[in-house]
Amino acid sequence: MPVSFDTHGGPVRTRKERSFSGVVVGAGRLIWPVFLVSIRRLVHSKFFYAALFLAALPVCLAVIILPSQMGASIGRLHLVLESFLRTVFLAFVVFFAGNILGFAVMRQEIDDQTLHFPLLQPTPRWALVVGKFAAALLLASLLCVLSLWLTYLVLVIPTQGVFALVKDLTQGGRFFILLKESTALVLGLLAYTTIAMFMGSFLKSIAYALILLAWDTGVPYLPSTAKMWTVMHYLQSLLPERLSQQRRLFELLGEPAPVWLCLVVLVGLSLVFLAGCLFIFHRRECLYGET
Amino acid sequence: MSDTSQTSPTIVLDSVSRWYGEVLGINKVSVDIQAGITGLVGPNGCGKSTLMNLVCGLIRPGQGQMRVLGQRPWDNPALRRRVGYCPQFDHFYENFTGYLFLFSMLRLHQRGRQWAEESARHALEQAGLARDMNRKIRSYSKGMRQRIKIALALAHQPEILVLDEPFNGLDPVGRHEFMSLFAEYAREGRTVVVSSHILHEVERMTDRILMMSNGYILAEGGVREVRDLLRRHPFHVLIRTDKPRRLGALLLEEDGVSSVEIENEEALMLTTRDPDNLYLRLNALVLEHNIRVDLVTLSDENVQSIYQYLSGKEHH
Known part of the structure; x- marks a missing residue:
């Protein structure tokens, strides 16, 4: 869609661009350059390397336990991957990757004292926040989902061979299960990234994440309805193969939440925190702590 | 535009x-x-x-x-x-x-x-x-x-x-x-x-x-x-020399120099409204009376001092 400009270089909106699809396309145009510059900044930062390290952990763990799984059945490997998902991915990798990248994408500009550069450009502040959010979420999602699939491949190929892998993915339906699990990871990242962005818009330290981690991992084990107030409960409930069905740990924690509730809570929570972040960033002055 | x-x-x-x-x-x-x-x-x-x-x-x-x-x-x-x-x-x-x-x-x-x-x-x-x-x-x-x-x-x-x-x-x-x-x-x-x-x-x-x-x-x-x-306010000039008293006495006779203060045995501070003319005369006096001068500087050359003058604050 060609864009025309007014005498000051601002885009002139046609009637078509004022329609719903035009507004969406227009918003995309505003967000896209922010997204690109945020991705470029993040991938060169120490925060990205920290997230990369976190994402590499499950793969390394899979390599370490591999000798003990030689000769194990495919069903056994699924159980191993399932426990990886709950204990390593959801409770650790997703939590920290989301929090680190979400926090960094907001704090980086302030801590590096470069916030004035985007603020001096003619991009609305909401587009700056949404573009940054999209960058952090995409990077975190790529890392975590790739890590999940690599962990699966590392566990299955050396023990079962390529033919068994293909059979498991196609006939065994594992491909769709992995897709659902990947979606659960992305939803977890969505929630944690927005929480972290909100915190990063006014806190200087990421120490809040430790409190959140303690809450999210500790509360579900309490015999009360307090677990309804944790992100982890809904993420665990979203996993396609529930341990509760196998009468394991989740039985202790009570019934998992229905999928629709998980989706509503996780998406709703993310929207609330993103809105909070927008509100704070909208009022933010470019001061860097000096007078 | x-x-x-x-x-x-x-x-x-x-x-x-x-x-x-x-x-x-x-x-x-x-x-x-x-x-x-x-x-x-x-x-x-x-x-x-x-x-x-x-x-x-x-x-x-x-x-x-x-x-x-x-x-x-x-x-x-x-x-x-x-x-x-x-x-x-x-x-x-x-x-x-x-x-x-x-x-x-x-x-x-x-x-x-x-x-x-x-x-x-x-x-x-x-x-x-x-x-x-x-x-x-x-x-x-x-x-x-x-x-x-x-x-x-x-x-x-x-x-x-x-x-x-x-x-x-x-x-x-x-x-x-x-x-x-x-x-x-x-x-x-x-x-x-x-x-x-x-x-x-x-x-x-x-x-x-x-x-x-x-x-x-x-x-x-x-x-x-x-x-x-700015001209309504005097400039302070610091001169580091081996003969501050002698040079001070000579400079006091010059037009535009309003006061001379001996800082110590190696330096004097004077006030003038015309620093450019002072520099010209100082060169001549130094050569004429064989006085060694190590440093001549406007102690209030920086703008901070100018602002102190302009805002009515006393310098040094």
Whole structure:
């Protein structure tokens, strides 16, 4: 869609661009350059390397336990991957990757004292926040989902061979299960990234994440309805193969939440925190702590 | 530049105050800035950067009203297309090349990829960075970092150019080049606001200056008027010599020297309203009476001292 400009270089909106699809396309145009510059900044930062390290952990763990799984059945490997998902991915990798990248994408500009550069450009502040959010979420999602699939491949190929892998993915339906699990990871990242962005818009330290981690991992084990107030409960409930069905740990924690509730809570929570972040960033002055 | 004329002010501040907690930024500043170059002069911490940040919409005024090109600058993305700012902050996206940095920022103007590419290249050439545009910013010298800031401010051809200490770190050739460039901008009917704590630097570019001290506009007008204001105050000259008493006695007989004070056995301090004439006479006296002089310096040469004079504070 060609864009025309007014005498000051601002885009002139046609009637078509004022329609719903035009507004969406227009918003995309505003967000896209922010997204690109945020991705470029993040991938060169120490925060990205920290997230990369976190994402590499499950793969390394899979390599370490591999000798003990030689000769194990495919069903056994699924159980191993399932426990990886709950204990390593959801409770650790997703939590920290989301929090680190979400926090960094907001704090980086302030801590590096470069916030004035985007603020001096003619991009609305909401587009700056949404573009940054999209960058952090995409990077975190790529890392975590790739890590999940690599962990699966590392566990299955050396023990079962390529033919068994293909059979498991196609006939065994594992491909769709992995897709659902990947979606659960992305939803977890969505929630944690927005929480972290909100915190990063006014806190200087990421120490809040430790409190959140303690809450999210500790509360579900309490015999009360307090677990309804944790992100982890809904993420665990979203996993396609529930341990509760196998009468394991989740039985202790009570019934998992229905999928629709998980989706509503996780998406709703993310929207609330993103809105909070927008509100704070909208009022933010470019001061860097000096007078 | 449709609504920028030579007569109507492009920047209007009406009783604008800004405090940072209990620290004063600027206080009840009312000023109209018109097209052309306006120099903003004052010592560090006098409120220059606060005023510029307000004009560029990076901070909000605590009190008062302000208009830039008839619009409120705070949270006004459309106005950013018409204002270019070279801030004092020396922080960048260090891992970006000079070109990528400019290109990325210009992409935020939503004027298309091609426009951003062309504008970035043109601005980098204008700033003398064409050869180094593919180097990472972290490898840039201080002068190059300064140039890229100016390039970013100029790149979208703004109607108002706000430059906070733009000559810091630039070599004399660079200073001259940019002074010419800013003068050219002003001739095109644009508004250029340049801050500096060096009076003569601003004097080379414009005759219109705003002098600031402690958050207030201290003097406003032509450089000559401000210079006249300065002439009403004596300069203090420190001379380090092997014969301070002898030299002091000789200098007291000279016209324009109002007082001499022996600091110690190696230095004297005198006050004069005409330092240029003093230097000429000092050379003659030193040769004539065989007196060794190790150092002659205006103890109040820096602008901080000038402002202390202007704001009525006692020097040393």
